Amino acid sequence: MKWIESHPQTEGKPRTGSLHTEAGIVETPNFMPVGTRGSVRGLSSDVLSRAGTEILLVNLFHLWLRPGERILKGAGGIRPFMGWKGPVLSDSGGFQILSLKERRKVSEEGVHFQSPYDGSSVFLSPEEVVRFSEEIGVTIAMVLDHLVSPEEGTGKNREALERTLRWAKRSLDARESVEGEMALFGIVQGGLDPELRQFCARELSGMTGLSGTIFDGYGIGGLGIGETPEERVSLVAAAIEPLPRNKPRYLMGVGYPEDLIQAVGEGVDLFDCVLPTRNARNGMLFTRSGRLIIRNAKYGEDFGPIDETCSCQTCQSYSRAYLHHLFRTGEMLGPVLNTIHNVTFYLSLMKEMREQLVMGTFSRWKNHMLTHMNSRGNNE
Amino acid sequence: MKWIESHPQTEGKPRTGSLHTEAGIVETPNFMPVGTRGSVRGLSSDVLSRAGTEILLVNLFHLWLRPGERILKGAGGIRPFMGWKGPVLSDSGGFQILSLKERRKVSEEGVHFQSPYDGSSVFLSPEEVVRFSEEIGVTIAMVLDHLVSPEEGTGKNREALERTLRWAKRSLDARESVEGEMALFGIVQGGLDPELRQFCARELSGMTGLSGTIFDGYGIGGLGIGETPEERVSLVAAAIEPLPRNKPRYLMGVGYPEDLIQAVGEGVDLFDCVLPTRNARNGMLFTRSGRLIIRNAKYGEDFGPIDETCSCQTCQSYSRAYLHHLFRTGEMLGPVLNTIHNVTFYLSLMKEMREQLVMGTFSRWKNHMLTHMNSRGNNE
Numbered sequence: 001m002k003w004i005e006s007h008p009q010t011e012g013k014p015r016t017g018s019l020h021t022e023a024g025i026v027e028t029p030n031f032m033p034v035g036t037r038g039s040v041r042g043l044s045s046d047v048l049s050r051a052g053t054e055i056l057l058v059n060l061f062h063l064w065l066r067p068g069e070r071i072l073k074g075a076g077g078i079r080p081f082m083g084w085k086g087p088v089l090s091d092s093g094g095f096q097i098l099s100l101k102e103r104r105k106v107s108e109e110g111v112h113f114q115s116p117y118d119g120s121s122v123f124l125s126p127e128e129v130v131r132f133s134e135e136i137g138v139t140i141a142m143v144l145d146h147l148v149s150p151e152e153g154t155g156k157n158r159e160a161l162e163r164t165l166r167w168a169k170r171s172l173d174a175r176e177s178v179e180g181e182m183a184l185f186g187i188v189q190g191g192l193d194p195e196l197r198q199f200c201a202r203e204l205s206g207m208t209g210l211s212g213t214i215f216d217g218y219g220i221g222g223l224g225i226g227e228t229p230e231e232r233v234s235l236v237a238a239a240i241e242p243l244p245r246n247k248p249r250y251l252m253g254v255g256y257p258e259d260l261i262q263a264v265g266e267g268v269d270l271f272d273c274v275l276p277t278r279n280a281r282n283g284m285l286f287t288r289s290g291r292l293i294i295r296n297a298k299y300g301e302d303f304g305p306i307d308e309t310c311s312c313q314t315c316q317s318y319s320r321a322y323l324h325h326l327f328r329t330g331e332m333l334g335p336v337l338n339t340i341h342n343v344t345f346y347l348s349l350m351k352e353m354r355e356q357l358v359m360g361t362f363s364r365w366k367n368h369m370l371t372h373m374n375s376r377g378n379n380e
Numbered sequence: 381m382k383w384i385e386s387h388p389q390t391e392g393k394p395r396t397g398s399l400h401t402e403a404g405i406v407e408t409p410n411f412m413p414v415g416t417r418g419s420v421r422g423l424s425s426d427v428l429s430r431a432g433t434e435i436l437l438v439n440l441f442h443l444w445l446r447p448g449e450r451i452l453k454g455a456g457g458i459r460p461f462m463g464w465k466g467p468v469l470s471d472s473g474g475f476q477i478l479s480l481k482e483r484r485k486v487s488e489e490g491v492h493f494q495s496p497y498d499g500s501s502v503f504l505s506p507e508e509v510v511r512f513s514e515e516i517g518v519t520i521a522m523v524l525d526h527l528v529s530p531e532e533g534t535g536k537n538r539e540a541l542e543r544t545l546r547w548a549k550r551s552l553d554a555r556e557s558v559e560g561e562m563a564l565f566g567i568v569q570g571g572l573d574p575e576l577r578q579f580c581a582r583e584l585s586g587m588t589g590l591s592g593t594i595f596d597g598y599g600i601g602g603l604g605i606g607e608t609p610e611e612r613v614s615l616v617a618a619a620i621e622p623l624p625r626n627k628p629r630y631l632m633g634v635g636y637p638e639d640l641i642q643a644v645g646e647g648v649d650l651f652d653c654v655l656p657t658r659n660a661r662n663g664m665l666f667t668r669s670g671r672l673i674i675r676n677a678k679y680g681e682d683f684g685p686i687d688e689t690c691s692c693q694t695c696q697s698y699s700r701a702y703l704h705h706l707f708r709t710g711e712m713l714g715p716v717l718n719t720i721h722n723v724t725f726y727l728s729l730m731k732e733m734r735e736q737l738v739m740g741t742f743s744r745w746k747n748h749m750l751t752h753m754n755s756r757g758n759n760e
């Protein structure tokens with residue numbers, strides 16, 4: 001895998017580029033719709049492509065439990081299984097160490113999980129994550145990291161960070177022992193401490209496997225779970241500063257459109273987030289002027305599209321009044337059409353950022369957008 | 381509206397034709413996916429078109445309650461509201477007289493319903509159904525009929541039938557007083573008594589409005605609610621026999637693929653049924669050899685498509701194993717992909733029947749299909 005910077009920027013940190021993977025090219029900056037269990041909320045791969053999707057995210061931990069390795073290998077890998085021809089990035093299970101806190105035990109060797117499906121015991125190690133990702137044909141694998149809540153305090157966070165670094169090294173070693181072209185990303189942790197973030201990023205940047213290979217890119221993890229948007233921007237900046245310019249950076253699990261715009265300003269290349277898909281189910285739609293809650297009575301007789309400027313299938317064929325009706329009657333088409341819009345909105349926003357970057361007008365555009373957009377708050 | 385018989389048949393009762401409506405042409409025999417509340421379970425109109433849909437069914441009673449006349453008119457009618465360019469047939473609410481038995485009171489004037497949404501009182505009369513259908517831009521409206529369960533006995537059924545006929549006459553009169561091109565179908569009732577069916581069909585065939593207009597087609601109602609498939613065939617035959625050959629016949633709410641094949645053999649032109657959409661949600665899929673229950677463990681490692689001969693988006697891109705996985709993990713994409721398949725399966729079956737009819741091989745094909753298909757029973 002190779003990331004090639006294009007149109008070298010005059011504006012400093014932000015950049016455009018293309019990620020050349022064995023499964024296709026991804027223009028960056030870009031956004032990955034979330035298909036945790038191997039599907040993106042009601043959208044077929046065909047609909048995802050038409051929404052502009054170039055790369056999907058799946059979760060290794062969930063796929064390991066269901067459908068499991070034998071079936072994924074039987075299908076020829078996760079991509080044929082999902083009917084998705086483009087590249088796939090797999091999150092490792094590090095977030096589940098945090099979210100399934102009652103159901104896991106972390107040791108130096110790895111993590112023992114209790115399956116949320118049937119209570120059976122499963123063991124994930126850095127080596128196992130690399131092996132499994134490669135076996136099921138993932139394009140880019142994230143290493144297994146040890147994520148703890150910032151609230152656990154400096155001691156625990158420092159400890160987790162050091163373990164994350166030891167696991168990162170073991171992951172690099174493991175990758176050298178498997179066949180294939182799979183790319184591997186390290187993950188910068190360090191909680192809310194910019195210095196810890198820088199330390200971690202520096203360590204990962206200089207890290208090599210037994211045969212001297214390095215990471216193909218870097219995730220920035222553990223954000224979007226409590227810090228303010230302002231804290232987030234400086235933590236992202238701190239994490240990026242020591243990273244090599246010629247490798248892609250991926251801000252994990254973040255965030256609202258404004259967060260993406262700000263993070264691109266700091267030099268982030270890749271994103272994923274459940275917001276566009278999860279909120280679509282609840283009728284929360286993103287627009288250029290902020291969010292729109294489709295259940296609100298005023299949309300019942302509003303015959304315009306969700307967003308006048310949106311070219312998605314939903315905005316081309318359906319009105320706010322129709323989506324309001326689908327929400328009120330509980331029709332499944334509602335979440336489907338809402339998801340098409342939200343995913344398209346995120347992907348169009350990324351495309352617009354790439355264009356603004358190429359034109360050298362990103363920074364002015366960014367300020368304009370941040371002034372006029374209000375997605376985080378409720379402007380209803 | 382005009383139905384024109386094509387390729388006059390050498391095989392007697394079954395026939396092919398084309399229904400020329402103000403919203404487009406429908407080749408017959410054909411099947412209408414059910415969009416009761418203005419949407420077909422998770423399928424956008426684009427997906428419906430690609431599945432081969434030529435005409436949709438909606439339910440006037442449900443649309444009257446939600447979103448209601450003002451909004452439907454504001455949207456420019458039910459078709460723009462749904463984003464559907466083709467013709468739309470509206471069921472009147474007659475079935476709701478039966479299914480919402482506790483919530484309605486029938487008088488000679490019409491039916492008082494209690495809204496299942498908010499308990500408010502609503503009144504449907506034959507005239508109101510015609511007026512409302514026309515106002516919201518329905519292509520083909522079914523008259524309001526009085527449907528009672530066959531179990532209610534001969535007296536009640538006879539009484540309901542006579543009311544149905546008086547209401548049919550009032551509907552014809554009402555249609556003459558509204559502007560526009562909307563087609564109106566009468567409905568043959570008569571429960572499980574072939575002679576009552578024939579009587580009703582004869583009455584409707586000769587019925588004219590004040591200015592001499594007649595029905596544009598005929599529904600056959602009150603079936604698919606308890607009779608055996610054999611009883612159904614002879615009741616359909618009895619109902620059709622007195623109907624004019626040059627008008628389309630629509631068998632309402634029926635049924636399994638075998639039922640459709642048999643009914644086409646008796647000269648039915650149009651169908652609707654919730655089976656393909658409702659069963660898709662529960663993972664029941666139709667195939668040429670019968671039904672397939674996707675949750676069954678054996679499909680977990682079956683990497684073939686649902687049906688080798690199906691050209692739907694689902695069968696082209698996804699395996700039984702993937703659909704099984706979606707079912708087990710409760711992913712919304714499961715019902716969506718299942719519905720695409722089932723709807724395509726029904727529509728392809730209709731297309732195949734049209735082709736067999738044109739070739740003059742329908743009767744042999746029908747016998748072959750009825751011998752080899754087992755959709756009604758459980759062949760798992």
Ligand SMILES: [Zn+2]
Binds near residue numbers: 307310316340344345
């Ligand atoms: Zn849109």
Ligand SMILES: [Zn+2]
Binds near residue numbers: 690725
């Ligand atoms: Zn299919």
